[in-house]
Every structure is written in structure tokens, then in C-alpha cells.
Amino acid sequence: MSRSPAGPELSGRRLVIVSNRLPFNVEVVNGRPTFHPSAGGLVTGLASFRESRQPTTALPAEHLWVGWPGCSVESTLQAEVVGEALARFQSYPVFLTEEQMEQFYLGFCNATIWPLFHYFPSYTVYQQPFWDQYKQINQLFADALQPILRPDDVVWVHDYHLMLLPRLLKTSQPHLSVGFFLHIPFPSFEVFRMLPGEWRRDILEGLLGADLIGFHTYEYTRHFLQSVLRILGYEYHMSQVLALEHAVRVDTFPMGIDVEKFAGASKNDDTEKEIHELRNTLSGVKSILSVDRLDYSKGISNRLEGYELFLENYPEYHSKVALLMVVVPSRIGVVQYDLMKRQIEELVGKINGRFGRVGWTPVVYQYRHVPFASLAALYAVSDVCLVTPLRDGMNLVAKEYVATTGDGGGVLILSEMAGAAKELPEAIIINPNNRGEIASALKEALEMAPAEQQKRHRLMQRRLKRYDVTRWASDFLSGLLSMSEVQTRVESKLLSAGARQEIFTRYQLGQRRLLFLDYDGTLTPLVRHPGLAGPDSTRRELLRSLAADPQNTVVVASGRERRTLDDWLGDLPIGLVAEHGAWLKVVNQPWHHAKRLNDEWKRELLPILEIYADRLPGALVEEKENSAAWHYRMADPEQAALRTPELIDHLLSLIAKTDLQVVQGDKVLEIRHIGVNKGGAALSWLDQDRYDFILGVGDDTTDEDFFKALPASAFSIRVGMAATHAQYNIRDSAEVIKLLRAFADLSKTG
Numbered sequence: 001m002s003r004s005p006a007g008p009e010l011s012g013r014r015l016v017i018v019s020n021r022l023p024f025n026v027e028v029v030n031g032r033p034t035f036h037p038s039a040g041g042l043v044t045g046l047a048s049f050r051e052s053r054q055p056t057t058a059l060p061a062e063h064l065w066v067g068w069p070g071c072s073v074e075s076t077l078q079a080e081v082v083g084e085a086l087a088r089f090q091s092y093p094v095f096l097t098e099e100q101m102e103q104f105y106l107g108f109c110n111a112t113i114w115p116l117f118h119y120f121p122s123y124t125v126y127q128q129p130f131w132d133q134y135k136q137i138n139q140l141f142a143d144a145l146q147p148i149l150r151p152d153d154v155v156w157v158h159d160y161h162l163m164l165l166p167r168l169l170k171t172s173q174p175h176l177s178v179g180f181f182l183h184i185p186f187p188s189f190e191v192f193r194m195l196p197g198e199w200r201r202d203i204l205e206g207l208l209g210a211d212l213i214g215f216h217t218y219e220y221t222r223h224f225l226q227s228v229l230r231i232l233g234y235e236y237h238m239s240q241v242l243a244l245e246h247a248v249r250v251d252t253f254p255m256g257i258d259v260e261k262f263a264g265a266s267k268n269d270d271t272e273k274e275i276h277e278l279r280n281t282l283s284g285v286k287s288i289l290s291v292d293r294l295d296y297s298k299g300i301s302n303r304l305e306g307y308e309l310f311l312e313n314y315p316e317y318h319s320k321v322a323l324l325m326v327v328v329p330s331r332i333g334v335v336q337y338d339l340m341k342r343q344i345e346e347l348v349g350k351i352n353g354r355f356g357r358v359g360w361t362p363v364v365y366q367y368r369h370v371p372f373a374s375l376a377a378l379y380a381v382s383d384v385c386l387v388t389p390l391r392d393g394m395n396l397v398a399k400e401y402v403a404t405t406g407d408g409g410g411v412l413i414l415s416e417m418a419g420a421a422k423e424l425p426e427a428i429i430i431n432p433n434n435r436g437e438i439a440s441a442l443k444e445a446l447e448m449a450p451a452e453q454q455k456r457h458r459l460m461q462r463r464l465k466r467y468d469v470t471r472w473a474s475d476f477l478s479g480l481l482s483m484s485e486v487q488t489r490v491e492s493k494l495l496s497a498g499a500r501q502e503i504f505t506r507y508q509l510g511q512r513r514l515l516f517l518d519y520d521g522t523l524t525p526l527v528r529h530p531g532l533a534g535p536d537s538t539r540r541e542l543l544r545s546l547a548a549d550p551q552n553t554v555v556v557a558s559g560r561e562r563r564t565l566d567d568w569l570g571d572l573p574i575g576l577v578a579e580h581g582a583w584l585k586v587v588n589q590p591w592h593h594a595k596r597l598n599d600e601w602k603r604e605l606l607p608i609l610e611i612y613a614d615r616l617p618g619a620l621v622e623e624k625e626n627s628a629a630w631h632y633r634m635a636d637p638e639q640a641a642l643r644t645p646e647l648i649d650h651l652l653s654l655i656a657k658t659d660l661q662v663v664q665g666d667k668v669l670e671i672r673h674i675g676v677n678k679g680g681a682a683l684s685w686l687d688q689d690r691y692d693f694i695l696g697v698g699d700d701t702t703d704e705d706f707f708k709a710l711p712a713s714a715f716s717i718r719v720g721m722a723a724t725h726a727q728y729n730i731r732d733s734a735e736v737i738k739l740l741r742a743f744a745d746l747s748k749t750g
Ligand code: ADQ
Pocket: 039, 040, 041, 042, 044, 045, 183, 184, 255, 291, 292, 293, 326, 327, 328, 368, 369, 370, 371, 375, 392, 393, 394, 395, 396, 397, 398, 400
């Protein structure tokens, strides 16, 4: 299939695919390396994407696949393996020792992440050495990539083995285009949070190093965004997260297959021969196909039990059906897998022993990797394909079956727990935990009228054709490339070294300087409870030394009450603004009202705020002299997102004819008088002198008022990456402190 995606093109740039496994396994036989193709959804999918590349697609001619070659290779053979991998497979092997693989691959990847992300918490092992090794191997991949990456490469990292890699790559090369795709489910927050705190934070931060993160389904995308919000506190807007210093798009890209390859497979000579043989062997018997990697997530035992029940409930089908079960060996050496293999084989033996007779084997079982021609033949001849995972990121087998069967019909029975169920609703959808449902679905499938089979297949095939593997990859890559523009926009606002230098120069030239600074989130990081944000001695000393320069006027403008500011900062020679501009205090003078205000409204509105706080655990009301605040930083973010608009609506209906306004800040709603804001407060200071250096710094929407009020010659900086009227964004309050400390040093030396 060749379809140019909309959006920016990759042409001229190199695509670097990074995954744990390469599309081949190396085996060292008699001291010589040999190369064999490897199996699995990721490899099959990406390999098809590489093979289906055509000159008219936006996919680049030059690409490289970086990953582990499947076994540990002695150092004396490594150069030879690299040479052959590059020449034959455009691949670059990353060598790992067996001990490293033990704790990384069998350990953290497959004994921690795999079971947890597939909702098997009881199989999940939490071991510090596994996590340590996971971090080390991600770093090892980053180090291996370092010398081979070019600045304009487009890097596409795949799957759960390398979730820390995007951040590691971006830290050393901030302008590299990095995408990440997760092939397995991303679990709900309640499951993800079972990972210890440092691990789960590092994983989310690691992923957020990418410019684009892709998942198979909307649910996984939503689960990820929820975890980011709840664990890291980063909000999302239109599928974008502003993380640290760059924007990340998080979106859904359901992986497709190479439809033409499967649809045309029956015409291939080898496949045709196998189809013929299979038809002869199966004559008079309807075949039910089951194909998977050996994995507990695939529900293979459930499937066998469902089939057993089918044979028990519907004896009329004895001798008339056969379950063709192909299991690909996988993760040999992991306890659960070895155990499961034994269980499956016992079940197969039990069913065959119980129902089989001379001339009829109810389950034909093969435990091996089968070549493409044989797999395609199995798809083509099977009357039913039974896919029953307990959890599956997508499941390509279901799609491959539908694509291969062409116009001939056939029935797909598909678990609702597979990502593919979202795109293949015409299949008979079952719950894999219900053996009875599997049994009756088998009966329904075997008895479905051919016209109905064809109708359903056509609908599914049309969808598979539209969004095949090339379209999937092109969509992802063009989405990744368009993030460069977003990054450029974000970065152009970020306070650069050059802009910082200009500010320092202008500071030194300034004779009358005004530093107008917000408090919470700007001079101190935001804390969960508003009462816990008092300044430490370092911050107080910094303000004192800035104010000690006679050329400086320092003003701290806050939404806090006078009393709090007096307690925290009242002894410093600085100006203060309380309650967002309702009260002003010039150095050595008493507080004065910006304008006279009537606060009768509090009697009516405060009880309403209290009621809403009672209904949202973690929310709290702060009564101030001329305003009131409803804080919800400690509340559940999603519940708060529902309650807050309700409260706003309620308040707006009550204040319609008053001089009050409801203003939304960062996790806080404020009720205050119209016309009272930090913009007015800033103007009142600007009127007091002819300042030749003005700097305003704030972090909240309420600070936008003074960014707008400052003259064009002023410098204005917003903390965080939000859209702003300020000239610049700065990462966090620690950066603000660094900037102010540099001012203080300049004042001392100058
Ligand atoms: P897997 O868990 O490996 O992939 P799946 O999507 O079904 O699962 O892909 C298996 C692939 O292996 C298919 O392409 C199939 O043709 C091939 N295969 C299966 N049995 C085989 C056999 N006996 N011989 C040869 N080939 C065989 C992971 C996730 C999935 C997700 C994919 C892609 O777990 O949920 O769909 O990645 O993202």
C-alpha cells in the first residue's frame, strides 16, 4: 500500500527504529554467527512496514534498526555481527550479556512490567536489582545510540523495555525528534500506581522525554494521561502535555498489518501447496484456529477449557471439528511460562484423551514457530479463528486472519480484552473468562450463514485496508515531525541564555529598577496546603539583599492576606501587595486599600464555598479580608475537574449584579472585586517613579494582569510552560531564584 500521509515529510532524514529485539536472532553455532528471523507482534509489524515501503510513501529510504540481537555474542565476534547486521538487515546490534538480560529482560521487563500492564498484579515481582538493571540497560542503549545518531535523525523507540530511553536521548540531544510507541496496554492508574513511587515517576518522566507518545487504543492513552496528571501533576490539553521544557503529544494509533501481503498470500506457491494439503487432511472436518506466542496474557488455557465445554455441550460436533493450536515458544526460562506450557500440554492431552477416537484428534497441537507460508495457509483454510486473550495491547493475529481469508468468509471470535476488538466489532466478541460464552460463540460461528460471514468480513477488511501498517507508521511519523514546529514555538518563548544575558546587561545599566514578583509558585514552589508555603531563610535573605541595593524597588505581589505577608515578609524593606491588589504597602508605610470595598457578600457566598469543599475531599476555603479562595490542589484532580465548573456556574448566577468576579488560578478559584488585580497594583508602583529597568515574574493566570499592565520596555517572565502574555517562560521557581541571585551578585559587584 502506498499512501502519502498529510503533514511534514521525512524525505532526506534517516529513521532510526529502536526496540529491544532486532528482526532477527543471532545464534552462534560452532563459533560462527548465524541469523534467523524472529517472531512477535512488534517485529512482524515493523518488518512489514519496512518491507512495504514504496518510493511514493513519505517513509525515508535510509533507516536503521537498533536492538539486541537475541543472544550474547563474544567480543571477538561482535565486529563481524555488526558488519553483517548492517549489510544484510540495515540493523545495528546492541550487545548485552546474559547476566544483564536476566535481570533486565526476564526480570524487570517480563516479571514486573509485562504482568502488571496486562493486569496480572499477582504475577508481578518488585525487586530493586531488576529496576536498577532496567535503568542501566536503558542507559546502555542511550550510550550505544550516542555515536551513531545524527542531529536530524528521527528516532522511533518501541515498547515497554525502553521506557526511560526517550528522556535519556532528549537530555543529551534536546533537538532530536524522538517518538515512542507502546505495544502493550497502558493500565489504569490504580494498577500503574502499584509500582513503587520512584519507579513510576521515572517511567512517566522517561516516556515524556518523547515528542510524541503513541498507544493502540484511546483507553491506554487516557490511562497514561491520568497517571501523568495524578503522579506528576501535569495537566493535558487537547492531548498535549507540557512537561518540563517541552510539549509532548499523546495520541492513539491502532497498529495495522500489511493487508496486501496477507490478502495475496493464498496465491503464493508454497502457501497454495500447504492449503491443498491441509484441505485434504481436514476433509469433512471444520477447523478452528488458535495461534499465539506462549503467554499467560493470551488466554490459551481459557480457550482450551471453552473448547472442552463446547465438545461437552454439543456432542453432535464430535469428529466434525478440530482445534488447530499453534503456540510459538516465548520467554523460555521464565517460571510462569514453563509452568503454563506444561498446563497447556496437560489440557490438550486431557481433551484428546477424553473426546478423541480413532481417526479424530480434537486438538492438533504444535509448539513451534511456523514460517509465513504455513501460517497463511492455516489462516486461509480455517473456518473459525479463536482469539481469547485475557489482555492484549492490540492482537495482530485477529487482523491477519480477517485479511487472509479474502472473500471466502470465515468467522473471527475475539476477546473484548484485545485492543483489536475496538476495530473489529463485527467479530463475535466474547469475554475470555466465561467458558460458556466461548463454547456458545463456537457453535454460533460454525453455524453462521456464509452470506453473513462474508458481510462481516468485508466490513472488517475495508477498515483494515484503510489503516494498514504503512498508514499507521506514516501517521505516527508525520505526527512526530509536526511536533518540531510545536517545540520551536515553545522554545522560542523559553528564556534563553542570550535573553538572560540581555536582562543582566539592562539590569546593570539600570539606575531605577522595579522588581515586581509574585510569591506562590514564583519565589517558592507550589505546595499542597497553602499554609505551608512560608519563605525559608535563603529566600528571605535573597529578597533582603536585592532590596539593599538603593537602585532597586522590590515588590512581592500576592493573592495572600495582609496578615500572612506581614508574618512572612513584613520585616523586609520591600513593597507588598495583598489579595491580588486589594491592599498595597509601600516600604515604611502602613497598608492602604487600593479602593474602598464592601464585603457584605461574604455572608452569602462563604457558606456556598464551604458546601462545595465538603463535597470535594481535599478542597478548602480561605477567607481573606476582601476576597475568598476555594483551593483544590489537594483534591482528586478528576473529581475537581467536575466540581469546579459546577461551583463557577453557581457563583456566577449569584454575583451577576455585583461588582464581584470569579477568577480561576492554578488549582484555586478566587472571588474578588472587579477592577482589583495585580495589574492595577503594578500601575500604582509604576506611577511612583520613572523606572528604567522593570522586571515582572509570575506563574499564574492572575499574574497575566500585571504582564499586560507593564510597559513594552519591561521584561516579563512566566514560570512554567503555559501560554502567556509575558515575553518569556522559565521552567520553574528554582530558575527564578537563580536569576534573582545573579541580580543580587551583580548589585554587590556593580
Ligand atoms: P504479541 O504479543 O507478540 O505482540 P500479536 O499481536 O498477536 O502478539 O502478534 C503476534 C505475531 O506473531 C503475529 O504477527 C503472528 O503472525 C506471529 N505469530 C504468532 N504465532 C506464530 C507462529 N506460531 N509462527 C509464526 N508467527 C507467529 C505485541 C503485543 C500485541 C500487539 C503487538 C503489536 O502483545 O498486543 O498487537 O505487539 O503491537
